[in-house]
Amino acid sequence: MNRRISSVSGSLLLVMIAFVGMTAAQEKPVYVGCARIFNGPTATVVYPASDPGTMDTNRFSAERKTAYLREIHGVDARVVADTDFDPTATPDNLLILGWDNLLLPRIAESQFLSHNGVSGTFMNGITIAPGEDLLFARRSTLSDDHRVIFWSRIDPELDRFYVVPFVASDFAVFEGYRIQHQGNYANWDAVPPTRDEAAEMEFRTYRGSAVRMAEGEQHEIFVNGGTDTKTAEAILAARTQALADIQDRLGSRPLDARIKVYVYPDLPVKLERTNVPNTTHSIPRLNEIHLLQRHALSETAHEDLHVVAHQRYGPCLSTALYEGFALAYEQDGHQTTLDTVAAHLFDEEQLPSIHELLDEESFRVLAREGTGFAVAALLVQWLRAQFDEPKFAQAYTVERPGVETLAAALGTDATALEAGFRAHLNGLAEGAMSALAFQRAVAESQHHRDTGNDEAARAAMGRALEAQPDDAGTLYGLGLMDLEAGRTDEGVVFFRRLLELGLPTDSRYRIFAHFQLANAYRTQKQTGKATRELKRMLALPDLYDSHGRAESMLESLRKEKKSR
DSSP: OOOOOOBOOOOOSSSOOOOSOOOOTTTOOOOOGGGGGGGOSEEEEEEOOSOHHHHHHHHHHHHHHHHHHHHHHOOEEEEEEGGGOOGGGOOSEEEEEOTTOTTHHHHSOTTTEEEOSSOEEETTTEEEOTTEEEEEEEEOSSOTTOEEEEEOOOOTTGGGTOSSOOBOSSEEEEETTEEEEEEEESOTTSSSOOEEEEEEEEOHHHHTTOEEEEEOSSEEEEEOSSOOHHHHHHHHHHHHHHHHHHHHHHTOOOOSSOEEEEEESSHHHHHHHHOOOSSSOOOGGGTEEEEEHHHHTSOOOHHHHHHHHHHHHOOOOOHHHHHHHHHHHHTTTOHHHHHHHHHHHHHTTOOOOHHHHHSHHHHHHHHHTTOHHHHHHHHHHHHHHHSOHHHHHHHHTOSSOSHHHHHHHHTSOHHHHHHHHHHHHHHHHHHTHHHHHHHHHHHHHHHHHHTTOHHHHHHHHHHHHHHSTTOHHHHHHHHHHHHHTTOHHHHHHHHHHHHTTOOOTTOHHHHHHHHHHHHHHHHTTOHHHHHHHHHHHHTSOOOTTHHHHHHHHHHHHHHHHHHO
């Protein structure tokens, strides 16, 4: 029986960066193939060091992979250069990096792998095209007791997306983050292993189905089924507007190359063709955006921002700075959201440092807890306010992200940088305490409503109103609670206060405050007042069938009047 092919990948919370292999260390399930590297208990990550020009970059990439294995998966991992490798000290697993690794010929016979550093063939027939990467696992030729995993990619920028691919098959060929070809061996113990062609999957044929259906000065729109020409043109218009807004606000010049926007009808199709289980995620270094159709039609600019930032500043090796830049832009006009996060963390004594934000593994934890991205956005906002654009560009593209290297790029020292950011967060937190109290009270009220404790829900909502006396939603909620409890006069007071706020005519709270007042007056047998409120409701825009509801109640009032 052929072994099943499987590819497992996870995604970070909120903004959706596809970090692969997020399985917690304590779970320790028994995987096969390349996922053996995550099962430990020990591993050595070997990087190529014979070329002085790439040695430092290679080591940095290896250190990131080691930290990922150690902090996320609990593997006791260490780093060693291929020039210093001692086969007698090999632990349970080896992770060998790079096409030019001196160990590669020792673990891959010529009939198993032939590669010239640009392209090659694998297992007598599987093509590795230029720009593609190879991941494979096999029994070590260095020792009968060990396993080796080879991963050809060394790229600190892409390390943030695929630190080490979490693939439970014996081998996979990648282009960027997409699996092009994947399979298992016929016999794991054979030296070298042989192909089981029945247990392979070729994905390149799927990817060839994208059709270019629209193009503009800065975009090309490629669709993968389910999109007509009119929709493709609408997508082009939405993406053009999103990019124009970014360029206006940031003062960016036109892009050097057009953005390729790949559009998918639904998530299963996107997953099949990109191997990324996320509705919007892309790797903008490739100048591509991959979106579901509903996102492509919106003017949401998150992925476009990554492309613009890459051109404006260069490659970013820090997830906190990379995502923080986009989120800081998106939250412009919604600053209370970010400030309230700072207030919550301040209140819980959990405000992270710059060091914690720039350390990839601690940032993964912060992101999973749901606070990392918001604080990253606050960091980027603060940096851009404190330092000029040339210095921020140096910080954004720092080669070994950390508080010391960031401070050096900005012309200051780490202690001063940490202290300045902490003071900034403290100030934001103190100013947002009322917003935090409001959010907590609303959440408490909803909890009590869900558990059937209406009086406790009413009390909590009252505390929310104390924190933000002019919040329309709170006034509406309190009014509704009082009406439901038979406290009609009290409910009327809240709806009258809501209408005094002068909300826009298309505000649902304004529209339905008239409806609830009509309900209250109807209960009190004040038909004239109820009718006036419904007519005022009809004078406002028809939202959520508001006109239909008003007409229905008016008809009921007429019938009640006749029956008297």
